[in-house]
Amino acid sequence: MNRENPTIYDIASEAGVSIATVSRVLRGESSVSEKTRIKVEETIARRNYRPSSIARGLTSKVTHSLGIVLPKLLNPHYAMIFTGAQEEARKNGCTVSLFPWASLHTSAYDPALMLADRRLDGVIVCVEYLPPDQTEQLLSSLRELRKFMPVVLIGCVPPEYDFPAIINNNAALMREIVAYLVSLGHERIAFIGGVQEDTDALRRDVGYEDGLRQAKLPYIASYRVYGKATPEEGKKALDSILGHLKKEYWPTAVIALNDLVAMGCQLSAREHGLRLPQDLSVVGCDDLFCAPYLTPPLTSVNPHQQKMGARAVQMLLNGENTREESDWEMVIRDSCAEVSKK
């Protein structure tokens, strides 16, 4: 492997011009004569010369690389955001690097700042639940980071975060889901998932309760079970509802925090001998690729993740400093049924 690649000096001397001229044809400046441009381009091609973006970054202060901070890539929800961001970045000649969320809030050696070292052109941070004490630390990390590069947040961003952001209107989303289930005749609607103190869960609870109120349905505490947004926890949660309540009080519908939780609920329901969707309607959120292939195909809310990712990149690159609400749509499949009349 020949790692001795030519530099701008090699090209300049071989083409018989100065490095300034080479730099000009590299950047497509029009002030170069046809003749010397061709000469330079020819030797660039012949030598397979590629200018170092590192050196460019040093002088021009632009690195054409962005960062994205994700809780976990394994949840396709985040993979979709990443993909949207990556595609938009690519259109603008930028790449995007992945940073683990941990680096932002652990008190380990290198907090937010291993990002800062990178001198990125900007970074997208997908926020997720944190215990209160760590929230404090995250915020100050982000403030520090912002001194080095633009930052935009995605997710259910708490109001005290004074950053440009794309936020989910989780309250409105929950209201719509509840209304949909009510329209199918459901009166016992459970809501599963979310960490109790988290902004996300808080906003969802608001919408959930709003929805119930609007339908003149009582809020029943046993129907609200908190937990992490995983299939396992979703299963556990529904297990506990079904285990603690007499059958006549069992919910006829359950709203899951996301599709992962919904998958766990479906499993729990099946294990309890419930027929889906006749005995239990389930609604998820995020509209993962597998939603149509679950049994029954899962009704979910599509939050347009790729669009969010792409929009975040635009905000970063345009220096927009706004707080926007992302849009979403319900995707009705077969996991909800009209409640059966007794």
Added chain:
Amino acid sequence: MNRENPTIYDIASEAGVSIATVSRVLRGESSVSEKTRIKVEETIARRNYRPSSIARGLTSKVTHSLGIVLPKLLNPHYAMIFTGAQEEARKNGCTVSLFPWASLHTSAYDPALMLADRRLDGVIVCVEYLPPDQTEQLLSSLRELRKFMPVVLIGCVPPEYDFPAIINNNAALMREIVAYLVSLGHERIAFIGGVQEDTDALRRDVGYEDGLRQAKLPYIASYRVYGKATPEEGKKALDSILGHLKKEYWPTAVIALNDLVAMGCQLSAREHGLRLPQDLSVVGCDDLFCAPYLTPPLTSVNPHQQKMGARAVQMLLNGENTREESDWEMVIRDSCAEVSKK
């Protein structure tokens, strides 16, 4: 936003030392006296100084950033590889940037070489099926790329690719799956998915046919349907088998190229009134997170994607130039049943 961050000069002058000394404490050299080290560290902390990795990269030739080229992040299979790579990279102080596969083989403006510009410390390329003419181009792109940085390949790498690689032994894997199904009494075993000319499909076909031969079962061409590795194509493929054959010839088991294809097969089977798994056993591959939540929970092959990603990073960082086989294990769930005796 104050983008005027201090440089090593600022720190040096404020601490009353030379930039060489600051550089030394930055890199933890022991040859610095306790006293000046403390003095320097104090002013670094006070000014929130972060050395620029860009400038460092220029001098030291090490950028601490890796690249990964993926067909698509939306298939969790690749997200897992990425995650494994990212975690291993992190342990070594590196980040990893995502590059779309397209950039490697389209004849667009910037072929493989937008990667080269980045002067990465190495890049992982996950290979996937390409039409023969593009294969040629990919190979030459990779050879060019390799002049700039170490490259390791992951996947079903064709033998003519003379690169360090982590390869899947797809033939052995297929043999094991066939043997498993045979042990359940199956004799009519279909195999769905894969692009016919592709190395991956080729290797799998070898294993599939080996397996049949070993069980003294005939190879029946109608049971082998090619197609892209998506749920939609998987469904179409099984639809066509079930549509063209009399019921008595329907397969009792189907091996899907991957879990995505398997999901489509399950759907097709259900639509044709087949009970799963009694009437049709299904085996997938990749062991995606949703496999346990499909109906029935899908038996699949886990290829240890995170391990592959991590190993690839090690090879890159250690300059290992080997061709390794990745290991894997079958995860038996409930999607396969003994074939029902007539």
Added chain:
DNA sequence: CTGAAAGCGCTTACAG
């Protein structure tokens, strides 16, 4: 143990 100086590979005024 510490500093002066060269160099990494570019871009960007500034002259001409």
Added chain:
DNA sequence: CTGAAAGCGCTTACAG
């Protein structure tokens, strides 16, 4: 239209 020169923010011999 083109070149000489300074500068981007570091690291690394080389002296001392």
